[in-house]
Amino acid sequence: MKILAIDDQQLVLLPLEKRLVALGYQVKTESNGKAGMESFESFQPDLVIVDMNMPDVSGLDVVKFIRNIKKSNTPIMVLSGNTNDEIITESFDLGINDYMKKPLSLNEICARVKRLIGVEAINSTKNFNNTIIEQRCVGVVIPCYNEEERLLSVEFLDFVDKHSGYHLCFVNDGSKDNTLEVLNKLRKGRESFITVYDCEKNGGKAEAVRLGMLHMAKKTDLDYIGFLDADLSTDLADFDDLVSTIENSDYKIVSGSRISRMGADITKESARKVISLTINFIIRKILQMEFKDTQCGAKIFHKDVIEIAFNNKFLTKWLFDVEIFIRIRKHFGLDRAKQILCEKPLKRWIHADGSKLSMKDSIKIMGQLGQIAWVLR
Incomplete structure (x- = not known):
């Protein structure tokens, strides 16, 4: 299965990509919203993980693009330090499947991914370091x-x-x-x-x-x-x-x-x-x-x-x-x-x-x- 991860902070994307790849998923990362939307069309992921707080094109813009413009039901998980209730509510109204608030562990993120799109790899039961994704x-x-x-x-x-x-x-x-x-x-x-x-x-x-x-x-x-x-x-x-x-x-x-x-x-x-x-x-x-x-x-x-x-x-x-x-x-x-x-x-x-x-x-x-x-x- 393919996962598209979009976040403007490389220090977030790198460990996330490494862990998901180790679990057997095919992963593509983008460091801005515009590139993320382009990759959504070309990569055709089975899951999108996106941050809310990105310059120029925000995570909310990406969600609107997927749901309103592309009319896609591809699962979307938000991974963000944004705790604004209005943003969270609007995101769910647009049809996101999960909203994860930083900081949280990679173990929890991967557990949520498995629950949403299934277990991909033989490494799914392997114990990893409980790395924290910081805000x-x-x-x-x-x-x-x-x-x-x-x-x-x-x-x-x-x-x-x-x-x-x-x-x-x-x-x-x-x-x-x-x-x-x-x-x-x-x-x-x-x-x-x-x-x-x-x-x-x-x-x-x-x-x-x-x-x-x-x-x-x-x-x-x-x-x-x-x-x-x-x-x-x-x-x-x-x-x-x-x-x-x-x-x-x-x-x-x-x-x-x-x-x-x-x-x-x-x-x-x-x-x-x-x-x-x-x-x-x-x-x-x-x-x-x-x-x-x-x-x-x-x-x-x-x-x-x-x-x-x-x-x-x-x-x-x-x-x-x-x-x-x-x-x-x-x-x-x-x-x-x-x-x-x-x-x-x-x-x-x-x-x-x-x-x-x-x-x-x-x-x-x-x-x-x-x-x-x-x-x-």
């Missing part, structure tokens, strides 16, 4: 410098396999070891979900993050883009919580906070903690905002503020996070900036061995704070 698609930039020994490849791969809405971009910052080789092996077989951006020369974490964020901003199917440390001192589950926060709010930036709270598993060397608290006090005075932890290496951004935050090079090597907040404050004004910036406590954070920020570097940061304050005064 939003997220890009994550991970700067890497000499991470050959520390890169937790298994954790990254497991996360990508279970969370379809993520695209990871590893930025090799001119590493001297075999980091680039490790990253290319990590990407193999998952090219649609993992990108390796190679910087031939080491430019520092700030520049690696900046280039990675601008690169990911070119991908049209991403809703949010963030960055995360390669050592996973903030784990991927916590990062997913940051994404959920920005997805269900009007915030433009959500930043992780390592400040301890009840039930949190947060560890850090005491000397570094004292210096960090001193630095944070100065940062709050510069920003005129009560941020408890600007330097956490886990942040997520709404796509429409990426250019504001990352278009220009940063002044400093380690304090680019502060510069980001200053750029947002200068662009939107202090009052508005306070409304669109959010600091969310992390459940877990561990200072990983091998950190490239030494005690001496921490002291140098004091001077860089003075540089920022002077240049951006």
Whole structure:
């Protein structure tokens, strides 16, 4: 049996297509409504799966085309994050057979497909990973410098396999070891979900993050883009919580906070903690905002503020996070900036061995704070 899947987000289509093909169905995918309508005529599917929220030609337009113009009774399943009651009601009035609200698992989607058009393959009873089809698609930039020994490849791969809405971009910052080789092996077989951006020369974490964020901003199917440390001192589950926060709010930036709270598993060397608290006090005075932890290496951004935050090079090597907040404050004004910036406590954070920020570097940061304050005064 043939299935036509139409969705403007590739991170949704790819795992859906892979699973349905594994079950024995013949699958064709289209990334926009117009192409979907053309394929309906040429492909003649036994089932159409369509998203509602697509630009130009919406999923509702596709349903109207199939039912009203082509006068076809081909089963239609809607897979969408649109929960508008009027849209859902109109869809059923037009004759759709099912309406599935994201997020939901691939297992559930396939069960609904089998119920609607029957079981196609001998693999129909095979157990698959319960991958989640997300409502939003997220890009994550991970700067890497000499991470050959520390890169937790298994954790990254497991996360990508279970969370379809993520695209990871590893930025090799001119590493001297075999980091680039490790990253290319990590990407193999998952090219649609993992990108390796190679910087031939080491430019520092700030520049690696900046280039990675601008690169990911070119991908049209991403809703949010963030960055995360390669050592996973903030784990991927916590990062997913940051994404959920920005997805269900009007915030433009959500930043992780390592400040301890009840039930949190947060560890850090005491000397570094004292210096960090001193630095944070100065940062709050510069920003005129009560941020408890600007330097956490886990942040997520709404796509429409990426250019504001990352278009220009940063002044400093380690304090680019502060510069980001200053750029947002200068662009939107202090009052508005306070409304669109959010600091969310992390459940877990561990200072990983091998950190490239030494005690001496921490002291140098004091001077860089003075540089920022002077240049951006």
